[in-house]
Amino acid sequence: MVSAEKPAAARRASPGAGLPPTTLVLPGDEPTAAALIAAAVEVMAVHGYHGTSVRDIAAAAGTSPAILYHHFTSKQVLLATMLDRGLDVLIAATEQALDLAGEDPADRLRAVVEAHVRVHLDSQRESLLGNSELRALDPSSLRVVVAKRDVQQRIFDRVIRDGVRREVFGTTYPEDTARFVTSACTAVAAWYRAGGPLSAEEIVRHHQEIALDAVRWRR
Amino acid sequence: MVSAEKPAAARRASPGAGLPPTTLVLPGDEPTAAALIAAAVEVMAVHGYHGTSVRDIAAAAGTSPAILYHHFTSKQVLLATMLDRGLDVLIAATEQALDLAGEDPADRLRAVVEAHVRVHLDSQRESLLGNSELRALDPSSLRVVVAKRDVQQRIFDRVIRDGVRREVFGTTYPEDTARFVTSACTAVAAWYRAGGPLSAEEIVRHHQEIALDAVRWRR
């Protein structure tokens, strides 16, 4: 061969080049698997699971479609991996925030609201995916993900119920208020746009304040 | 995607037989078009737009796939029709509730919360569809639907801002609180299950109470 053309593999950009990092990639992941996850987050968050083809993912990752099946057993498993890891990130962030918070129920509610909102702002695409594609999961993966989602919901339940028991919060319906608050905090991933009128900091603070009002915090 | 094994003889009986009614069907609709819409609501609410094939819709409606193209120019247009009508229903219910409410800001917030929650409970599948499949719309349909969504959001904005101006509500962030409340009220479509521990009436009342707390209603 006379031409200076590099072989196909080298002609390609390195896998995952140009993709933003994602919280769903773990340190142990092989580079190509990480690129596929990051690419799937990007594309699926926009077009959904069924609206995204394996070829779309591979193209966004800068690899070939077939390689997906070397790192994951199916497109379905790739989705399940992402959603599962996403909830691990959310729960870990929330539990860590609670560990750092003190005993005051208002501080504790502020902490979990901040963690929840911040994850949904910082990992907006991952969160959107996790909130809209549960229906695309196979039954056994769905069970796992729903269970983890319940864990997160129960953290809010516990914080609010605890505040009510200590008479710092006055809400009549602790469980409904907990769901009310988590729903609103989850929704930020659906409407937030970077560069909009509100900064992430403002959104976090406002949600903390409104959540405290919703539980009838006795200031 | 979705299996259907109805015998041909039963299919010919009457289109749409066995489907629950939907708010998205208008009086002027031809029966087969109505059956297609009702079927699409049922199947798409579960599997999403891209996860539902034209054959799935036709099977659920008890007709043949080709007939869809006699009543709608494409699967895309069928979706756009449903989402557009769904928002018309929501906005009409909310505006009518406001008309019936008096001058008291608390009553007016109760009214819009009740209307919004009730639509999302009574038309759960239609609402789920409307909240998750905006991304499947073509740009021009999306513009229309987003505009109507903004109309609904502005109704809440206006009610809450009005309450603040009259010093009946004390919230510091009227606009953020409005979004907080609508987000939580929209989310009921995602978690409500008929036959669960809460009746529709209870859910409506609790959401009214929590919303009033969130805006710092001065009782």
Place this chain on the structure above:
DNA sequence: CCGTCCTTTGAACGAACGTTCAGATCGGCT
């Protein structure tokens, strides 16, 4: 420099997709 193992590839598979179309069927008018 060869052999080995892991990674990656292009090409191909059958199935399912949205859509089209010529013709069957039907109700209503003359």
Place this chain on the structure above:
DNA sequence: AGCCGATCTGAACGTTCGTTCAAAGGACGG
């Protein structure tokens, strides 16, 4: 009865889907 327009159908169109596979490429120890 005979016709007509609207409604509906089965069969097919070309495309794209998720997935498989034999083989090539690359890194590396011997």
